[in-house]
Amino acid sequence: MLSIRTRVMSLVVLASYLLGGCSLFANRTEMIQVSSEPSDAQVLSNGKPVGQTPVSFEADRGEALLIEVKKQGYETQTRVGSKKLSQVGLLDVIGGVFFLVPLLGLLSSGAWAHDPQQYGLTLEPVK
Template identity: 35%
Template structure:
């Protein structure tokens, strides 16, 4: 009887702690930021991060505003939102209700929208 109780307790603990994205997902995600022409200053949420092309490591549970600035060109602003990684959702559904709740609450199954980080800068006109 004691062994069965220990076994059931262990399964309950492991089952309640398992959520695929939280356990195995990355905490930050690489975001390749580029511009045409290259050499634009990159500001993320108002903070200068470097010059294009650049790879940024950002948390995937937040949205970001990326601004591109280059002398002689109009500045460009892009918003990078999060997306839910479908693979994590499928694995969590197979694991039961607890993994879904944990990954949804922690945002661990989110990823950043890579499509929103490329900018074509337009030359300023002197009128």
């Protein structure tokens, strides 16, 4: 009969392999929201049109994010987003401290989140 210690260790090892690299299975996209004052301005994400403000669109978590907001008669506003470790990515790091397998999840875009996920811009009239 297996001791309690052996059972616990077996369970921990099994769980680490089953849950290892959770970010590999996480959503690879997330919703980004952009609003402006005045509204009805064109929004471009990484040079591609995504709609008129206010707008929500999906962005790949693994890509850098460049937001441009344009409206005739107003100065173009540009914002560069950064990435941070997502909650699932953080779990991969914690699991990787004990077992190396979960660290593989950090190679996936699911391990990251855009920061910020909401942009509010005030457009200035052209002078």
